[in-house]
Amino acid sequence: MRYSAVHERLSGLGSAKWAVHRLAREMKAQGTAIIELTIGEPDSPTPPEMIETARAAMRPGRLGYSDGRGEPGLRRALAERYSTRRGREIDPDQIICLPGTQTCLYAIFRTLVENGDEVLLGDPMYATYEGLIRQTGAVPVPVALRPEHGFRLQVADLEAAITERTRVIFLNTPHNPTGAVLTRQDIAAIGALAQKHDLWLVSDEVYEDLVFPGVTFTSPLELPELAERSVSAASISKSHAAPGFRSGWVVGPKEFTERLLPLSEVMLFGSQPFLADMTELAVSKPSPIAAGMVERFARRAGLVADMLDGKGGLRVHRPEAGMFALVDVRATGLSGQDFALALLRERHVAVMPGESFGAGLSGWLRLSLTQPDEDIAEACRQILDFAGP
Numbered sequence: 001m002r003y004s005a006v007h008e009r010l011s012g013l014g015s016a017k018w019a020v021h022r023l024a025r026e027m028k029a030q031g032t033a034i035i036e037l038t039i040g041e042p043d044s045p046t047p048p049e050m051i052e053t054a055r056a057a058m059r060p061g062r063l064g065y066s067d068g069r070g071e072p073g074l075r076r077a078l079a080e081r082y083s084t085r086r087g088r089e090i091d092p093d094q095i096i097c098l099p100g101t102q103t104c105l106y107a108i109f110r111t112l113v114e115n116g117d118e119v120l121l122g123d124p125m126y127a128t129y130e131g132l133i134r135q136t137g138a139v140p141v142p143v144a145l146r147p148e149h150g151f152r153l154q155v156a157d158l159e160a161a162i163t164e165r166t167r168v169i170f171l172n173t174p175h176n177p178t179g180a181v182l183t184r185q186d187i188a189a190i191g192a193l194a195q196k197h198d199l200w201l202v203s204d205e206v207y208e209d210l211v212f213p214g215v216t217f218t219s220p221l222e223l224p225e226l227a228e229r230s231v232s233a234a235s236i237s238k239s240h241a242a243p244g245f246r247s248g249w250v251v252g253p254k255e256f257t258e259r260l261l262p263l264s265e266v267m268l269f270g271s272q273p274f275l276a277d278m279t280e281l282a283v284s285k286p287s288p289i290a291a292g293m294v295e296r297f298a299r300r301a302g303l304v305a306d307m308l309d310g311k312g313g314l315r316v317h318r319p320e321a322g323m324f325a326l327v328d329v330r331a332t333g334l335s336g337q338d339f340a341l342a343l344l345r346e347r348h349v350a351v352m353p354g355e356s357f358g359a360g361l362s363g364w365l366r367l368s369l370t371q372p373d374e375d376i377a378e379a380c381r382q383i384l385d386f387a388g389p
């Protein structure tokens with residue numbers, strides 16, 4: 001049978017990245033005790049009032065079809081939140097609600113790029129990004145993020161990668177896997193480049209609420225001169241420990257959301273009102289659990305740095321946000337993949353190999369900070385001992 005080209009575009013992009021994680025789960029299922037620091041799921045329960053609100057909303061009147069933009073109440077609440085946070089008026093018509101940041105990004109790239117277009121993005125990158133771009137027929141163009149620049153995108157590197165086919169600069173701030181947060185100066189400089197070459201700025205801001213103390217988050221949506229070319233996506237997955245609800249949103253210029261709407265309609269034929277009610281409650285006030293997560297993740301990042309940085313040839317990159325810390329194991333002579341596989345088999349500690357996030361993180365490990373301090377400390381002891389003197 002014949003299939004569309006999407007199949008080929010996505011082949012080979014998925015499963016190999018998760019080999020260590022899958023093996024860890026298999027070992028666990030067979031009864032081996034594993035310290036699992038691979039994926040990062042929030043370590044708090046979803047706030048009960050959100051679950052109650054969703055449950056209470058499952059009643060006649062809130063279980064019918066909605067429209068392709070999302071429920072008006074939720075879009076109003078988001079418009080208010082974004083107007084306050086971004087310091088300029090954002091209208092409900094600039095917002096479309098979709099199931100999670102991932103779906104938002106899918107719809108954004110479907111709307112902006114196609115065959116042969118190029119999208120610039122930092123390497124390392126979140127595991128789904130390459131496929132996200134390739135499914136459209138566009139080409140992801142990796143731009144190196146370097147530890148000596150705190151893994152923040154550098155304008156000169158972006159500029160060197162621009163061709164006449166470039167359409168989008170794709171930002172992820174706060175960044176997964178590096179935990180880097182772009183500064184206002186970074187955004188202004190990247191924005192000026194986008195203006196000069198007439199490019200879109202797409203920004204994945206799903207970790208906005210998990211920025212560590214002393215670090216300031218900036219979105220391209222804050223800069224009025226970038227308003228017509230900036231689109232951002234986020235959700236309640238991280239901020240409210242609610243990834244299973246699949247509730248996210250796109251914010252962009254009105255012209256953009258008008259063009260995205262028909263796609264949303266053919267994809268979903270409307271959103272789910274009971275999820276919208278719960279999300280409206282969530283975004284109408286500060287997350288009751290984000291501060292706790294920030295405190296724990298920042299503390300555990302400090303613990304990893306204290307235990308590993310400068311020891312046994314290892315280096316730790318301290319995140320500025322998010323749920324992960326990076327450990328540079330290049331001095332051991334092993335790739336991240338070989339180190340992680342052997343660490344799992346011999347020490348029963350599961351971490352992600354840096355290579356799963358792009359060539360730019362070869363020889364690194366990503367450690368999730370969502371497990372208890374004792375487990376992280378034990379994992380660090382095993383990593384150090386495994387790395388040798």
Ligand SMILES: Cc1ncc(COP(=O)(O)O)c(C=O)c1O
Pocket residue numbers: 099100101102103126172175176204206234235236237243247248
């Ligand atoms: C950078 C990044 N973007 C998007 C997602 C997916 O978010 P959502 O659950 O809102 O689809 C994740 C999840 O880990 C992520 O790390």
